[in-house]
Amino acid sequence: MTPKQKRGTASHKDVVEQDDRLQAVVLTDSFETRFMPLSAVKPRCLLPLANIPLIEYTLEFLAKADVKEVYLVCSSHADQINEYIENSKWNLPWSPFKVSTIISPESRSVGDVMRDIDNRGVINGDFVLISGDVISNVQFDKMLDFHKKTHAKDKDHILTMCLSKAIQHYKTRSIEPATFILDKSNSRCIYYENIDKPHSKIKSALSIDPELLEDVKEFSLRNDLIDCRIDICSAQVPPLFQDNFDYQTLREDFVKGVVSSDLLKKGVYAYITDEYGSRVDSWQAYDEISQDFLGRWVYPVVLEANPLEENTYSYESPHIYKEKDVVLAESCKIGKCTAIGSGTKIGEGTFIQDCVIGKNCSIGKNIKISNSYIWDNTVIGDHSVITHSIVASDVELGSKVILNDGCVIGFDVKIDSGMILPQGSRISSSPIETDVPSVFEESLSADSNSSGEEKASFAVNKKNRDIIAIELVGPNGIGYVYESDYSDDDDDSSISNHVSNTLVHHVEELYLSDDSIRSTSARTKKKRTMSSGSMYTDREDYETEFEDEEDFEKEGIATVERAIENNHDLDTAMLELNTLRMSMNVTYHEVRTVTIKSILRRINHFIFTQTLGAKEAVSKVFSQWSALFKRQCFDPEDYIDLINIVMEEIMKIDFDKPNLILFASLNSLYENDILEESSIYSWWDTISEDPSYSNVVSLTSKWVEWLKTADEESSEEDDDE
Structure with missing residues (x-):
């Protein structure tokens, strides 16, 4: 249910009481x-993390923080989240707080969420802003006390960030590296900057305006802090997002923009703690935080606390957690840092270590599972080997199946006996073609009346992927290969992007000194203990993996397609694109490329669905969106580059009449005053004799000739006059 804003008058006492009720906004969508x-x-x-849904860790944290009102902002899969909350203990009359679900389907970023929150008027005072995937044992009352004392000294203070000191045992330090420059006297944030991830092999450097350091006697540059993503915000924060539409992310846009602004003059402060706090924002983070949790780094947040009513975990050394009704064969061996859910059966000779096994799983004989996460209701056949992988719920693996490092097996997948999956394989039970769906794909998924033939005909390289899937899951298996957009890129940086968000070990990619603003130090193990109340940990060394870097093409196409689909005004679309360009430091050529790709996808959607004919589709889309290029082209070379991009992208798409699409596109750009004759003639002189373009420029050649003839006739008429 969506909370309604209270209207009408209230006494001063009522207002004070309402303001004293600490509120929280939970971001349930990662927008990734x-x-x-x-x-x-x-x-x-x-x-699930350790067989408990991630949202439970966040809500338990808020309950201990004495929050009284929680707003869950939902975008993707909002119906599932709403159903979960309605059936949970948080919806009961004795829940420690009132929880409300805000459905925000149009939100595509934290900035969108903050603007939606501001429009609804649900925030009455200071509030906690937290992600729905945070694991933390931070004592919130100390952070809140710091926030209040800081605000009493600085009336312009609007936000307090929770940052955790990254000691050498914390591999989560490498998950999302950033640099904070703080005023030593009061921990005010002077500057913020994301830094390059280790696999980029780039040494980081900061460039800061000296004016930001004025009136600062002494500052510290901190690159050893983990961003817990727990913030206390004043009621001024949502309106600031409203006033600055280009603020999309919380740190890189909002915090960096606020602390660098001479006009806003607002204060952002850092609360630094030794306690544990981190987001599960990548596969690497999922793996590391799961092992931290089992290794009791998050004490007193431990599995045997049984936050869900149906949980019955007990603890025994060395960090083994078992629920009731677990059936273990006499000769099976359960190693350290392992959790096993109720109803699970494990056969003779099976070895399991550093793993989480879900509820009601059936694990056969002589199986080896290490550093892996097996979710509920999974069946694993005899003599199988699973290494550093994730197997989702309701999966069936035959006998002698081998999952190598970094495999992710999706819900309801079935793999035949004897199959060997290579490192980093991702399998889903149904086709998922791209990370960022096109406008047409979104419309098909939303339209329940769309036929299977329509959906299948638009799939990219579906036939090839099906063949690969059969090779991996077997002829009687159920599964499709999932490939992100990175797999289509050829450059080295894209390949490193692709592997950075996996469970795979990549020892050669580690940076072993602080030259890269991080280090991977040798760990000192602490002594094991038999006490279930122990705070001591026992973590094994794992090689570090790294997150995805941002991919401009993917983000840029998503931005333009969202603008087209939601019919944004041109100024908004231009602002979003330009903000993305500056934040990712790309050229205008790349901006023009993603814009053309998005426009051509929309045209292809109209043609494919027989909504419009080819010429009408081109005219409609270009007439509305060609003005974007006025902010992307600045000299004759840019316009020639634009024409080349249009031609090349048309050739990549399987249009029935590419020559008609190219002619109509260039003619539309010309009629909308984007292209001038001189640019068209210059471009034509460079490609007219190239035989590789003969099939796509046949109509365009006649059009160029007509333009030249008309131009000559116009010149003759001017001379006669």
């Missing part, structure tokens, strides 16, 4: 695709 293909079926916040 890092957990595909699993997040295509279930939202990230409902995925």
Whole structure:
């Protein structure tokens, strides 16, 4: 249910009481695709970590923080989240807080959520802003006390960030590296900057305006802090997002923009703690935080606390957690840092270590499972080997199946006996073609009347992927290969992007000194203990993996397609694109490319669905959106580059009449005053004799000739006059 804004008058006492009720806004959507293909079926916040949905850790944290009102902002899979909350203990009369679900389907970023929150008017005072995938044992009352004392000294203070010191045992330090420059006297944030991830092999450097350091006697540059993504915000924060539409992310846009602004003059402060706090925002983070949790780094947040009523976990050394009704064969061996859910049966000779096994799983004989996560209701056949992988719920693996490092097996997948899956394989039970769906794909998924033939005909390289899937899951298996957009890129940086968000070990990619603003130090193990109340940990060394870097093409296409689909005004679309360009430091050529790709996809959608004819589709889309190029082209070379991009992208798409599409596109750009004759003639002189373009420029050649003839006739008429 969506909370309604209270209207009418109230006494001063009522207002004070309402303001004293601490509120929280929970971001249930990550606005990312890092957990595909699993997040295509279930939202990230409902995925299990140690057999408990991620959202439970966040809500338990808020309950201990004495929050009284919680707003869950839902975008993707909102119906599943709403249903989960309605059937949970948080919806009962004795819940420690009132929880409300805000459905925000149009939100595509944290900035969109903040603007939606501001429009609804639900925030009455200071509030906690937190992600729905945070695991933390931070004592919130100390952070709140710091926030209040800081605000009493600085009336312009609007936000307090929770940052955790990254000691050498915390591998989560490498998950999302950033640099904070803080005033030593009061921990005010002077500057913020994301830094390059280790696999980029780039040494980071900061460029800061000296004016920001004025009136600062002494500052510290901190690159050893983990961003817990727990913030206390004043009521001024949502309106600031409203006033600055280009603020999309919380740190890189909002915090960096606020602390660097001479006009806003607002204060952002850092609360630094030794306690544990981190987001499960990548496969690497999922793996590391799961092991931290089992290794009792988050004490007193431990599994045997049984936050769900149906949980019955007990603890025994060395960090083994078992529920009731677990059936273990006499000769099976359960190693350290392992949790096993109720109803699970494990056969003779099976070895399991550093794993989480879900409820009601059937694990056969002589199986080896290490550093892996097996979710509920999974069946694993005899003599199988699973290494550093995730197997989602309701999966069936035959006998002698081998899952190598980094495999992610989606819900309801079935793999035949004897199959060997290579490192980093991702399998889903149904086709998921791209990380960022096109406008047409979104419309098909939304339209329940769309035929299977329509959906199948638009799939990219579906036939090839089916063949690969059969090779991996077997002729009687059920599964499709999931490939993100990175797999289509050829450059080295894209390849490193692709592997950075996996469970795979990549020792050669580690940076072993602080030259890269991080280090991977040798760990000092602490002594094991038999006490279930122990705070001591026992973590094994794992090689570090790294997150995805941002991909401009993917983000840019999503931005333009969203603008087209939602019929945004041109100024808004231009602002979003330009903000993305500056934040990712790309050229205008790349901006022109993603814009053309998005426009051509929309044209192809109209043609494919027989909504419009080819010429009409081109005219409609270009007439509305060609003005974007006025902010992307600045000299004759840019316009020639634009024409080349149009031609090349048309050739990549399987249009029935590419020559007609090219002619209509260039003619539309010409009629909308984007292209001038001189640019068209210059471009034509460079490609007219190239035989590789003969099939696509046949109509365009006649059009160029007509333009030249008309131009000559116009010149003669001017001379006669």
